[in-house]
Amino acid sequence: MLDIKLIRENPDAVRQGLKNKNAEDIVDQILSLDEERRGIIAKVEDLKAKKNQVSAQIPAMKKAGQDTAPIFAEMKRVGDEIALLDGQQGEVEEKIEFILRRTPNIAHSSVPVGKSAEDNVEVRRWLPEGFSFENDYKVLDHIELGKKLSLLDFERGTKIAGSGFPLYTGKGATLERALINYMLDYHLQHHEYKEIMPPVLVNRDSMKGTGQIPKMEEDMYFIEKDGLYPIPTAEVPITNIHRDEILAEKELTIKYVGYSPCFRREAGSYGKDSKGFLRVHQFNKVEMVKFSKPDNSYDELEMMVNDAEDILKALKIPYRILMLCTGDLSFSAAKCYDIETWSPAENKWLEASSCSNFETFQARRANIRYRKEDKKVEFVHTLNGSGLATSRLMVSMLENYQTPEGKIIVPPVLQKYTGFSVIE
């Protein structure tokens, strides 16, 4: 949620920020509602002060045997008026809340202004030694490889659950599990995260806290009987660990990493990049989440991207880093880097990670604050990033590690996790 004070104090900056993010300009609407709200508050608080003052005298009057009937009558009228104004205040505040909850975050000043994904900026790329975009043999795609080597069975996955619910079999399942364990261990051993294993069903408050609701509600699964949502990412439960809490300054930066399956309806996206693993309803992801002080959150963002990159370097998978432009940023993000890995069969880059700084946007929704040394309480900055998602990574990995004979070499760093070095 945007800070209403920011809108009040820098209306033009917010207006421009929303425009850059292709969002509706709600500034004037908010300003006028805000003014209305403060007008009502001034009136109602005067009346409440009067009521409190009079109420305080009543015990003494009763003791003295004075007649309280006229005062009661008067206070009854005041009470009615207060109820009326309270109602009005509530309505105005609901309107403000409704708008702000649906208004996206605005981008950090370092983010390039742009309309769509085409305006994203490639920051850097990394290619393993000896890598070439050209191959002198016919590369198979992950679906063909998965079928040929009995690693993936998309048909049966569809039978069991529906399209987009992948079934891993044999060494495919082992490889997936190895990848998850390897990534978790790497972050724990090299990057000082604390491991979390979160619930994968969360309540509505948690979904609101991280900003999936109300805007993205259509893209979420929902278990109506129990009012629970299967998580679209571990970001949701992990960020909500500290919902409604005031953290100590010395605890920050808090760094969590956790694995979870992720569930997404991907409503309306059928047919678009949807074959095999490219777009699925269930996938596995290792997620990094940070709670940071505002003054170093952008350094933390850079470090988080590096943390994800380290894994790809160790796995020797070609990747590039994109800085998303204002128009392509997600609803809650102020700045975001995407990490894309190379798919030789698709002949394109696939998004395998997204690392974002939300500044106070999520913290304000989820009410996550910290107490500074001078005792003042402020919102923390929250960040998260995939470290990384396995599905797209698996595509790149299988395809890049195939041999001309159609075998797959297991990346050396994974071999002690898989217990085998070649899949044939």
Add this chain to the structure above:
RNA sequence: GGAAAGGUGGCAGAGUGGUUGAAUGCGGCGGUCUCGAAAACCGUUGUCCGGAAUUUCCGGACCGGGGGUUCGAAUCCCCCCCUUUCCGCCA
């Protein structure tokens, strides 16, 4: 699924209609004592909103959430949520 109890400040825990934002204890912070520390003692210690002033006042709200009764609600009534314990079922 059945039954019972309970949700109060960072934590523990009083408080059943009226100067209660809330006793007390612990913790935290500051001080006295000390070479220093501990102990002891003294003081202090919630969040949000609005206003006035430039960091200090004034006012309001908040005792799980929502609604009701009343001149007045942490306290009474209703609905919802959650937690704990016991029983049942079960990975």
